[in-house]
Amino acid sequence: MSFLLYFLYICAMEKFQVHILGCGSALPTRHHLPASQVVSLRGKLFMMDCGEGAQLQCRRSHLKFANLNHIFLSHLHGDHCFGLIGLISTFGLQNRTSDLHIYGPVGLQEALQPQLDFFCTGIPYRVVMHEVSTKHSEVIFEDRSVSVTTIPLKHRVPCCGYLFREVQSLPHIRRDMIDFLKIPHYAINSIKEGAGWTTEDGKFFPHERLVTPAKRARSYAYLSDTTYLPQNAELVKGVDLLFHESTFLDRDKSFAKQTFHSTTKQAAEFAKMADVGRLMLGHYSSRYDDDNLFLEEAKEIFPNTILANEGLVVEV
C-alpha cells in the first residue's frame, strides 16, 4: 500500500498540467467564465489571472488552495483580476499562514491595497505584491522546479504574458551500474551532476554509462491579452504548449485591432512562427455562439490546436 502511495506521489510530482478555470473575455456568458488558469507543476500550483469566480472554479477542479503561493496577473482589467480579493479573503478565513505572492503590471498595488485595507485587515498571512515590467522580458520567479519569465504584450493597459519553463531534472542513476561498480553513496550526487567514476583498479566509466537521461524539461507560455505581436515568437520558440488569446475571428479583425486583441488566424500564425508543440485558444468574445469556429480557423494554419474550456486539464 505504501508503495502504491509512493508511486502515486511520484506520478503527481512528474505532472505538468494546465487547468482552465475560465476562458471567456470581458463580458461573462452562460458558456464561459472570466480568465483564470492554474499551472500544476511537481505538486505546486501557479495561477495566471484571477477573474471573478476563480476560487469557485478552483474548488470544482479539486485544486488544493494550500499549494498555491504565486499568482501572476497579465493586466489589471476586471475580467482578469476581480476574483483576487475573494480568493485572498478565503485564504484568510482558512487561517493560511504562508506568504501569497502576486505578480502583475504597475498599478497592482494601487488597485489591490485599498481592498486589502478594507476587507482583509487581520488576515494571518502576508500578501506580497510584485510589480513587474511589461516593457521587456525578464525572469521574475525561480525555484527548483520552474522559472517564470515575463513576455511583453501590447494591450490598452500595461500587460504581459508568462512563460513557465520546467527546470531540467538531473539524469537518473543506473542502479545496476552503481551496485556492480560498488560506487559509494557519497559519490551519487556528483555523478548525477555530470561526473564519471574511476574504479580502484583505475578503470574509468564516463558519466553517460552511469545514468539514464531525465525527461526533457517542458514549457508553457500564456499570452493574453494582446494585439498581434510576431516579434514575440522568438521569446517562446519551441514551447510545448502555447496559450494565445483569440478574442475575435479573422472576419472581425478590425475589432481586434481597435481593442488591442488578436484574431484566431493571428494566434495560429504566431504558433506556427514560434514552432510550438500545441496551441490552445481562448479569451473568446461573447459575440460568438460556437467555439468551433475558432478551432476551424486556427487548424487551417496550425493543425495541432485545441480549444480552452472551463474544467479542461491539459498535460503539457
Next chain:
Amino acid sequence: MSFLLYFLYICAMEKFQVHILGCGSALPTRHHLPASQVVSLRGKLFMMDCGEGAQLQCRRSHLKFANLNHIFLSHLHGDHCFGLIGLISTFGLQNRTSDLHIYGPVGLQEALQPQLDFFCTGIPYRVVMHEVSTKHSEVIFEDRSVSVTTIPLKHRVPCCGYLFREVQSLPHIRRDMIDFLKIPHYAINSIKEGAGWTTEDGKFFPHERLVTPAKRARSYAYLSDTTYLPQNAELVKGVDLLFHESTFLDRDKSFAKQTFHSTTKQAAEFAKMADVGRLMLGHYSSRYDDDNLFLEEAKEIFPNTILANEGLVVEV
C-alpha cells in the same frame, strides 16, 4: 398573437418572485455560492447582496440586467459584496446609461469608491451610493410598486435586512356597472381611489358596488446576517415570505453566538413569532454537507419552511 403577448405581459407584471443566486456563507463550496438574491416585482429587479459570481448567476437565471436599478447590501463582508465591482463593470461594457443605486451600511463609499476609481473610470452611467442607518428601521426606497424598509440587524459589522412591501393596487373597476350606469371616463380614477357614483336621477352607488377588490399586497423580508433578534419579529409581522439566515444548526449554537449568526432553530422560532406565511432558510455554513438537516430542524418548529438553493425561484 398580440393579445397573447399582452396577456403574458400582464402575467409578468403581476409577478412577485425571489430568485436565489447564492445562499452559501463566507467560505464558498462546490454546492453553494456566496449570498445574492433578486426580487422581481412588476417587471423591475431589486438585488439583495452581491457575492462573487452574482452577475454570472443573473445570466444563468435569464434575469435582464437592464431592469436592475437598485442593489441593497446587508453589510460589507466579502461574501455579500465581492460581486459588485464585476457587475458594475459589466454594466459599463454594455453601455448602460441609467443610474445604478446602491444601498448599504456606512462604509459603502469607502469600500467601493477606490475600486470604481481604478476600474470604472469613464463608464457611461452614474453609480449612486446611499449609506443607510442600521440602527433603526426606515423606508429607504419607494416607487409605485414597492417600498423598501431597513430592518436593523446585529452582526460583527453594521448590518441591516430589507423588507419589500408591494404597494396595494387600486381595486378593479366593474366594467358592467360602468356601462350600465353610463359613468363617464373622467370619473373612473376617483372611483378606483374610493369614491362612489350618483346617477342623474340622484341614486347613489357606493364605491364597493362599482369595483372588485385588488389582490392583497404581498411582502418579503430578507434578514441576513444576524444574531437572533426576537425584537425584530414585530417589524416583519405577517410577511408572506421571510428569508432568515440559518448559518448553523442548533447543535452549534455556541458558534452562532460567537460569530453573530443564527441557528436554524432560532430562525424557525423567529418565523413563528412573526407569524409569517413561509420561511426560507439559507446562508448555510460550509461545515454541513446535507442541507436537509436545516429543513428538518426548522420544520419541527415552523412547518412551512423551504430551503434556499441556487437557481430556485420562489413566488411570494
